[in-house]
Amino acid sequence: MMNKLKNEVAQATVAPVKEDEEGAVMSIYRFPADFVGFAGHFPGYAIVPAIVQVLAAQQLAESRLPGGMRLSGVRSAKFFLQLPPEQDITVECRLQPKESEVHVATRLTCEQGLAASFTLTFSPERSTA
Secondary structure: OHHHHHHHHHHOEOOOOEEOOOOOEEEEEOOOOOOHHHOOOOOOOOOOOHHHHHHHHHHHHHOOOOOOEEEEEEEEEEEOOOOOOOOOEEEEEEEEEEOOEEEEEEEEEEOOEEEEEEEEEEEEOOOOO
């Protein structure tokens, strides 16, 4: 189920990834009414689940990270607005390398303003040898 969800999050991208002059990357997502992530969240009143918001940011950040990094944490997560289907959501990620990790300051915005903010932490994958 998680792979299907990740694939559908990727398909919800409606704009190419852009990078601003300060190095932040951003893209726009729009989740259709039949998006798999709305199943059960909530019947008759669909809103984009927090995990979907995190997955969108994760995919965007991973497009700029070196190989061998994995998501290892989410900190300071705040979700301010309920995001309904068919709404344009801008996801902005600012990568901040810290020793062997990369912290990614993330903001999701929509027409109504700031929808969510959190920091993703990516760490090197551990070898299984």
